[in-house]
Amino acid sequence: MVTNTDVKELGHFIKGEIVAGSSGKFSDVFNPSSGAVIARVPIATKEEVQNAIETAKAAFPAWRDLSVGKRAEIVMKFRQLMTARIDELIDIICLESGKTVDDAKGEITRGLESVDLAINAPHLLKGEYSVNVGGNINAYSAKVPLGVVAAISPFNFPVMVPLAMTSMAVAVGNSVILKPSERVPCSALFFSELWKEAGLPDGVWTVINGDKDAVNELLENPTVEAISFVGSTPVADYIFATGSKYGKRVTALGGGKNNMIVMPDADLEQVANAFLGAAYGAASQRCMAISTVIPVGEETANNLVKVLADKISKLKVGPYTDPDVDFGPVITKQSKDAIIGFIDRSLEEGATLVCDGRNPDVAKISNGFYLGPTLLDNVKPGMEVYEQEVFGPARNVVRVDTLEEAIELVNAHELGNGVTIFTNNGAAARKFTTEIDVGMVGVNVPIPIPVGYHNFAGWKRSRFGEGHMFGPDHVRFFTKTKTVSEKWFEENSESVSTFAFPSN
Numbered sequence: 001m002v003t004n005t006d007v008k009e010l011g012h013f014i015k016g017e018i019v020a021g022s023s024g025k026f027s028d029v030f031n032p033s034s035g036a037v038i039a040r041v042p043i044a045t046k047e048e049v050q051n052a053i054e055t056a057k058a059a060f061p062a063w064r065d066l067s068v069g070k071r072a073e074i075v076m077k078f079r080q081l082m083t084a085r086i087d088e089l090i091d092i093i094c095l096e097s098g099k100t101v102d103d104a105k106g107e108i109t110r111g112l113e114s115v116d117l118a119i120n121a122p123h124l125l126k127g128e129y130s131v132n133v134g135g136n137i138n139a140y141s142a143k144v145p146l147g148v149v150a151a152i153s154p155f156n157f158p159v160m161v162p163l164a165m166t167s168m169a170v171a172v173g174n175s176v177i178l179k180p181s182e183r184v185p186c187s188a189l190f191f192s193e194l195w196k197e198a199g200l201p202d203g204v205w206t207v208i209n210g211d212k213d214a215v216n217e218l219l220e221n222p223t224v225e226a227i228s229f230v231g232s233t234p235v236a237d238y239i240f241a242t243g244s245k246y247g248k249r250v251t252a253l254g255g256g257k258n259n260m261i262v263m264p265d266a267d268l269e270q271v272a273n274a275f276l277g278a279a280y281g282a283a284s285q286r287c288m289a290i291s292t293v294i295p296v297g298e299e300t301a302n303n304l305v306k307v308l309a310d311k312i313s314k315l316k317v318g319p320y321t322d323p324d325v326d327f328g329p330v331i332t333k334q335s336k337d338a339i340i341g342f343i344d345r346s347l348e349e350g351a352t353l354v355c356d357g358r359n360p361d362v363a364k365i366s367n368g369f370y371l372g373p374t375l376l377d378n379v380k381p382g383m384e385v386y387e388q389e390v391f392g393p394a395r396n397v398v399r400v401d402t403l404e405e406a407i408e409l410v411n412a413h414e415l416g417n418g419v420t421i422f423t424n425n426g427a428a429a430r431k432f433t434t435e436i437d438v439g440m441v442g443v444n445v446p447i448p449i450p451v452g453y454h455n456f457a458g459w460k461r462s463r464f465g466e467g468h469m470f471g472p473d474h475v476r477f478f479t480k481t482k483t484v485s486e487k488w489f490e491e492n493s494e495s496v497s498t499f500a501f502p503s504n
């Protein structure tokens with residue numbers, strides 16, 4: 001485990017090396033498990049971002065022109081290096097995000113799925129070809145890289161989300177600039193060195209650290225062709241609107257408010273076990289975390305709340321250095337205070353407290369940003385805690401009488417990232433999967449995150465723009481199609497001039 005508590009001054013990763021920031025402005029990076037500052041991350045100026053973009057632009061032609069097989073080889077080497085140094089990376093994730101060791105390992109494993117897909121770029125880039133479309137002309141369509149593309153990532157997955165956003169972009173031949181969350185910059189800087197070691201030419205991979213000013217330069221700079229964003233809904237909305245205004249291709253994934261519908265026939269023991277991890281894992285700081293459980297029928301609700309109350313009371317919150325801990329702290333003191341505010345106001349609005357996590361034991365002996373698991377019952381649509389994404393371990397029970405009512409409720413919410421149903425009734429599951437208005441749907445699967453070779457994205461205000469994160473859609477997002485019509489004249493063949501519009 002990393003125990004060094006010295007405050008490190010971080011840099012950017014430009015042209016194959018870590019370079020110090022020149023702005024003189026820094027943001028503190030915390031160890032959320034202890035509350036201590038572990039590093040200071042530089043906040044890039046507009047000029048620093050511009051220079052990084054120019055470096056990426058200069059590296060692009062040679063990277064584009066390298067054979068796709070060679071590019072895939074470098075991505076494969078990167079994967080091998082990351083696997084070989086997984087323990088170091090786990091330490092860094094745990095230190096800067098507060099995740100448990102198992103959770104950090106899971107995050108890296110899922111991130112590597114995107115790398116695996118990117119290794120398949122030679123296959124995925126195969127185009128279309130037609131022979132003799134007219135007058136000895138052959139036509140083909142090729143997917144070619146865009147140029148310089150940028151990714152802006154959130155704090156809650158310091159490795160998985162950046163890998164999901166960028167691996168394919170690199171493999172298909174783009175120069176990529178990552179702007180990680182200023183809360184968790186250490187992981188991205190660590191794996192940047194692995195790209196270098198894997199043989200990626202300098203300038204193809206850049207990490208620029210900073211805040212909204214750095215993001216604004218990426219959005220406005222004409223050299224940047226595409227923006228891939230993952231973060232909260234208000235920022236995703238802004239990124240999509242601004243990036244689109246500046247003529248860029250944008251996919252912006254936002255927040256989630258994910259529901260678990262529980263039918264009367266479901267096995268409540270199974271449901272409760274599935275709920276615990278999906279709802280409270282990573283201190284509920286996952287875009288696909290279950291925030292609301294919707295039991296169908298009064299009896300289901302009463303029984304489920306009883307089972308949940310018992311199981312939740314046994315969960316353990318604490319630092320990642322304790323192997324028995326179920327989940328760690330939230331990311332900042334501000335985040336902790338905001339979540340407590342949500343709980344307090346929900347009680348004023350009529351919710352009832354089943355489990356109160358506002359002041360867990362560990363918070364009494366540590367300056368870490370700890371919250372225990374809170375479960376609120378009798379939550380209703382219209383309450384703030386139901387309508388807004390609460391990015392921390394305060395979860396809701398909303399009671400309904402029928403499946404129709406549950407589906408209507410989920411469909412009426414402005415967010416549509418993930419949803420799941422627990423039932424043994426195939427007809428109910430089929431009705432649910434057909435009628436539900438959400439992008440990622442589970443049946444007896446608590447966190448229905450698609451595997452790396454399927455498309456990932458929510459609907460409604462959980463995603464702005466077209467295109468998905470990883471999956472086949474990612475190849476389309478990071479390439480443009482060039483269609484070539486090609487004819488070769490034989491020696492002395494006659495050429496005629498025609499003024500009619502060409503047809504076959």
Ligand code: NAD
Pocket residue numbers: 152153154155156157161179180181182210211212213215216230231232233235236238253254255256286287288389391417458462
């Ligand atoms: P955030 O929106 O605060 O920050 C995301 C990124 O945007 C960071 O790099 C940040 O520096 C930058 N940013 C923040 N404010 C900005 C502004 N005003 N202008 C320009 N850039 C800005 O999100 P977060 O708190 O880091 O992450 C948690 C959020 O991300 C949650 O809402 C969660 O649901 C969401 N998320 C969504 C997915 C998904 O796949 N849909 C995945 C992970 C996280």
